[in-house]
Amino acid sequence: MKTILYYFSGTGNTLMLANLLAKQLGDTEIINIVSCNNSTTIPEADAVGILFPVYAFGLPKIMHKFVENNLQIADNTYVFSLTNYASAGGPSASLQLKKILAAKGNKLNAGFGVPMPSNYIPFGGAESQEKQNRRFLASAETIKSIAETIKERPEKYMYKKICIFCALTPLFYKIFMKKCQKDVKKFYVNDDCENCGICSKVCPTQNITIVEERPTWGENCEQCMACLQWCPVSAIQRKGVPQSRLHYHNPGIDVHDLIQDMKRE
Ligand SMILES: Cc1cc2nc3c(=O)[nH]c(=O)nc-3n(C[C@H](O)[C@H](O)[C@H](O)COP(=O)(O)O)c2cc1C
Ligand code: SF4
Ligand code: SF4
Numbered sequence: 001m002k003t004i005l006y007y008f009s010g011t012g013n014t015l016m017l018a019n020l021l022a023k024q025l026g027d028t029e030i031i032n033i034v035s036c037n038n039s040t041t042i043p044e045a046d047a048v049g050i051l052f053p054v055y056a057f058g059l060p061k062i063m064h065k066f067v068e069n070n071l072q073i074a075d076n077t078y079v080f081s082l083t084n085y086a087s088a089g090g091p092s093a094s095l096q097l098k099k100i101l102a103a104k105g106n107k108l109n110a111g112f113g114v115p116m117p118s119n120y121i122p123f124g125g126a127e128s129q130e131k132q133n134r135r136f137l138a139s140a141e142t143i144k145s146i147a148e149t150i151k152e153r154p155e156k157y158m159y160k161k162i163c164i165f166c167a168l169t170p171l172f173y174k175i176f177m178k179k180c181q182k183d184v185k186k187f188y189v190n191d192d193c194e195n196c197g198i199c200s201k202v203c204p205t206q207n208i209t210i211v212e213e214r215p216t217w218g219e220n221c222e223q224c225m226a227c228l229q230w231c232p233v234s235a236i237q238r239k240g241v242p243q244s245r246l247h248y249h250n251p252g253i254d255v256h257d258l259i260q261d262m263k264r265e
Helices: 013-025 061-070 090-103 129-151 164-186 198-202 226-230 255-262
Strands: 003-007 028-032 047-053 078-085 110-115 187-189 208-211 214-217 236-238
Touching: 003 013, 013 028, 013 047, 013 078, 013 129, 013 255, 028 255, 047 061, 061 090, 078 090, 078 129, 090 110, 090 164, 110 129, 164 187, 187 214, 198 208, 198 226, 198 255, 226 236
Parallel strands: 003 028, 003 047, 047 078, 078 110
Antiparallel strands: 187 236, 208 214
8 A cells, every 4th residue: 555745845844744654654655846847747656645834824836836737646546635834724725735636636535734843934933942842742643643544544634614714815825925926035145154055955946046155046936944944054044034033944854865855966
């Protein structure tokens, strides 16, 4: 009973969950959607998991496009989502995914969600290590029970049929995603930069080029925060965010593994 987990991750939380879930399920392949290179992807598996961080109560643009345009799932496949988020949005993001799949004739059989530390620095810096550890312990337990559920292949959703809040989120999502494109102009680099190139390599949209030993940003940005959060010397900052705000990336993930998973080198 093979499972394929398709994931997108900016700062490693989703990859951590994918690793945990794969271990619990057994016979599971983990694929970073960036490595699919915008080409048609036909999973050869009994179950397909779609794993992503919630962005503005919905899907990251890159995952939205992948599911809509590239993923071709056979009819009898069991499909589930695993969202993760700092505080809210799992149900509405699952519902959004359900609709994208339905428009292609596919069914989302189940939707799950796990709270994880926030990486959205405009809303606040990293939580204390203690708080993060509590979240990681809780998420590992939640993943165990999600894996047990998935093995039984139930129809199980984390959203209700009528959800007033879910009805409002598409508008918020639309406004936020439009703003994202402009927000890329807020990134800047300070003199601490050591020209290691990690920001450029970890960017899922190849939006960063190194010019005269410093990163420069193009316009194709997901606002995933990977460049800012993985910089080993916190040289990447965002206008409007105090430099004292602590940066965050998942401490259990090696940035080189994430880059390797994108298989672009
Ligand atoms: C652009 C953006 C939008 C986000 N929107 C939400 C949100 O609507 N609700 C929420 O609880 N967390 C939100 N977050 C937080 C992330 O979903 C959360 O930190 C997630 O664990 C990050 O996963 P990753 O490390 O795999 O990128 C947002 C983060 C980013 C970068
Ligand atoms: S990751 Fe940081 S140190 Fe490395 S090139 Fe980018 S800005 Fe400079
Ligand atoms: S430029 Fe930074 S925030 Fe934008 S997609 Fe690339 S890594 Fe993510």
